[in-house]
Amino acid sequence: MTALLEASDLRRHFGGVAAVDGCSLAVEEGTITALIGPNGSGKTTVFNLITGYLSADSGTVRFLGKTLRRPDPTALFRGGLSRTFQQARVFAALTLVENLVVAIQQPRRGLFRAATSQADRARAVEVLDEFGLAHLADRRAGELSFGQRKLLEFATVLMGRPRIVLLDEPTSGVNPVMVETMERHIRELHAQGMTFFVVEHDMHMVMRLCNPVIVLDHGAKIMEGAPGIVQRDPAVLDAYLGA
Amino acid sequence: MRTLGAGGLARGLGFTACLLAFPFLFPEHWVVNIGIFTVMYMVLATSWNILGGFAGYLSLGHAAFFGLGAYAEAIAFEHIGIGSGYRPFAVLPLIGIGVAVLAVPIAWVALRVRAATFAIVTISLLFIVQQLAFNLHSLTNGAQGLSMPIPPFSVSTYELPFYLAMVGVWAAAVLASWYVATGKIGLMLFAIRDDEERARGVGVRVTFAKMVAFVLSAGLAGMAGGIFAYYEGFIYPQFAIDPLVTIGAVLMAFLGGRGTIWGPTLGALILVPTQQYLAFSQGASQLYLIAYAAVFLTIMLIMPRGIIPSVADFVVARRPKNGAPRSGEPATPVTGVPS
Amino acid sequence: MHLAIQAVILGLLTGGVYALMASGLTLAFGIMRVINVAQGAMIVAGAFASYTLFTDFHVDPFVSILVMTPVAFAAGVILQVVFLRPLRSDEREDLSLLVTWAIALGFEGVLSYVYQTTYRATLPGYVNRSLTVLGYRISVVRLAAFGVSCLILAVLYVTLHRTRFGRAIRATVQNPMSANLLGVDAQRVSAYGFGISVATATAAGAVFGMVEPFNPGSHYDLISRLLTIVVLGGLGSLGGAVVAALFMGVAEAVLAAEISPTWSSLTFFVILIAVLLFRPQGLLGTAERGAL
Secondary structure (H helix, E strand, C coil), rough: CCCCCCEEEEEECCCCCEEEEEEEEEEEECEEEEEEEEEEEECCHHHHHHCCCCCCEEEEECCCEEEECCHHHHHHHHCCEEEEECCCCCCCCCCCCHHHHCCCCCCCCHCCCCCCCCCHHHHHHHHHHHCCCHHHHEEEHHHCCCHHHHHHHHHHHCCHHHHHHHEEEECCCCCCCHHHHHHHHHHHHCCCEEEEEEEECHHHHHHHHHEEEEEECCCEEEEEHHHHHHHHHHHHHHHHHHH | CCCHHHHHHHHHHHHHHHHHHHHCCEEEEHHHHHHHHHHHHHHHHHHHHHHHHCCCCCCCCHHHHHHHHHHHHHHHHHHHCCCCCCCHCHCCCHHHHHHHHHHHHHHHHHHCCCHHHHHHHHHHHHHHHHHHHHHHHHHCCCCCCCCCCCCCCCCCCCHHHHHHHHHHHHHHHHHHHHHHCCHHHHHHHHHHHHHHHHHHHCCCCCCHHHHHHHHHHHHHHHHHHHHHHHHHHCCCCCCCCCHHHHHHEEEEEEEECCCCCCCHHHHHHHHHHHHHHHHHHCCHHHHHHHHHHHHHHHHHCCCCCCCCHHHHHHHHHHCCCCCCCCCEEEEEEEHCCCC | CCCHHHHHHHHHHHHHHHHHHHHHHHHHHHHHCCCCCCCCHHHHHHHHHHHHHHHHHCCCCCHHHHHHHHHHHHHHHHHHHHHHHHCCCCHHHHHHHHHHHHHHHHHHHHHHHHHCCCCCCCCHHHHEEEEEECCEEEEEHCCCCHHHHHHHHHHHHHHHHHHHHHHHEEEEEEEEEHHCCCCCCCCHHHHHHHHHHHHHHHHHHHHHHHHHHHHHHHHHHHHHHHHHHHHHHHCCCHHHHHHHHHHHHHHHHHHHCCCCCCHCHHHHHHHHHHHHCCCCCCCCCCCCCCCC
């Protein structure tokens, strides 16, 4: 069975430094796969390469059976792959409802209609409600706290009805209650069939939530397996502790 | 659903009525003349704002489309022979569409680059159009310029038809602005302005939205140019296609509040009569350039969002402390979309 | 053929001066992400200053560069601190365009007031002399201008790559946050960087004044060319600016000689559009923040 998402031999350097150096990995459908590794191992860069926010020097990405040399974020989103960012990027000047509505895909002729139809708004409010943000529906996203922004960003990428969501450090910088909220949403959506690929530093969460776990070091995959096994693998320990 | 509150509609109609009544209340020639230029800049600023304010793409070549419209009108007379009287006005919508169509390939090239480079490309655009105007002698008569016929309007109300035509184009510009701002295109443009890369990442058709804004902006400016050509009676490359026209429009949009619908109109209303007065009292000296510069810099540094948003902020800040908007009222009111 | 090579020589000499003019522009963008549309006006101001120093005080234009440089540097620092520093960093790219345009208008206004709109030219005694090398005529002034430009660019290069301050600048260009963490004072770098940018502009203005007649309105033409050069070479890339300047200089001169002078001014823009169609980041620029 071919994986839902695959990266083959991705390479990317900045100046003289190889941030990603021959990274190959695969994410199977229906999993919550983790991507871990010490600081500087290239996790976010790999995400950027896979989702087309950064162009790879070489290597390809396969999604839904199609090989992409130069992934395009818009096409990927429409095709069912979306991602979040570490810094929680939202449209600060737009309201929460507008943030969600703008991500709803429109047919060409629908683009000349009014900004937010009744149906769109209803759907947006429903999603906001699930994330506990409905009471802020018409406030500007710029007014939200960091944790709320993370939730909003998560909610936004769901509007594209994705098959797989790439989460870049979904729990960094948020309080423990928010961590629990995030985890709960991931579990619920996963139970409904969504695949997740998560970059995470919170090892407890990774152990609880993810299987398999892919370990990156110096821009390449060094190990992959069930969380318990990865945790004890000497190569992994070496990567985190060693020079 | 597009919301147009009763208040907004009343204000809009009221203002339009004032504009229409103006030349009848103050029929002196020099006053109506200033009126024409004021409304002209209202059009230029409002049309610029559709791309510059809503999408955040600062075009510094806006005057190129104004000039293209002016030349289109003059060429239509010179080479196609549309005749005098009211015909040159009737041709305006065609000119608008013509300039808009011309803007499509230009937009396609210009929008490929990111916002900083875009500004530079549009400056180049201005100079390219100006150079073409100078060099395509057979079409544009080069530096000698083109002339338009003197229309057989009655001398006492000579300016009136031009003024009314300009108000017509202005109304179109404001309506277009409103339609875009309250539509999906507007939502897309605001998202693009906020974080274009992210907009792409959530499936927004970025190029399409930008092109619509660009083309619409160009067509409206072109129509203003058409009226200008007819009014002046004579157009030359360096005056029809003048960077100062762009800078004026941009300044007015900034002053009134870019990203809002009425901001550019307000900005023009304030600045054009002021500028005309300064030009009149200071003579032909270039000191008005320094005044322009001073006003611009002051606005940038003190009130970067412009008058309407700053006033709106002030009003909101004085609301009851719970900060929640009145029920049913969105945080981003239609007429005061945040910049 | 002879004509073509003569044009190439002229183009290279002119390109060298353009390179100097453009260097400040691209430097300003690289350090602060500021598009200094006033660069043209500063060059013209330098030309006028040099003109006045020559006409009223009999200071040779090349010598005047030494006098003007420290003044221009100080002026640049002041301009940056007063007008550019207050801009919020996320809006700086866009707003700097408008702020510097306003500054350019201010310059034009003041210069128009003082000098009126008559064209001037700085004409020292040797302005019409030329050398003949291998059958090709080379104007002494243009050669000297080229030489001075190369010299200043060399000094700039050495400063950027061999001094601590230069390293600080390059670090800021590549990664301002990291540079900040490593102790580089981004504000100081920005201010001094802009000072350098203005100083190169006035120096270029001094030589410019000798090869072309100018008036306060000349900055429009200049800045439009410089902006195309900088975009072509990649915003923020010094090497790119130099290459693009030489390329444009030669292209314009050759087209003027082979086709017609009137159409040659379009060269800049047509090449720009053509390049941007295929490489939106310019010839040498990178899609991300460029290195100098």
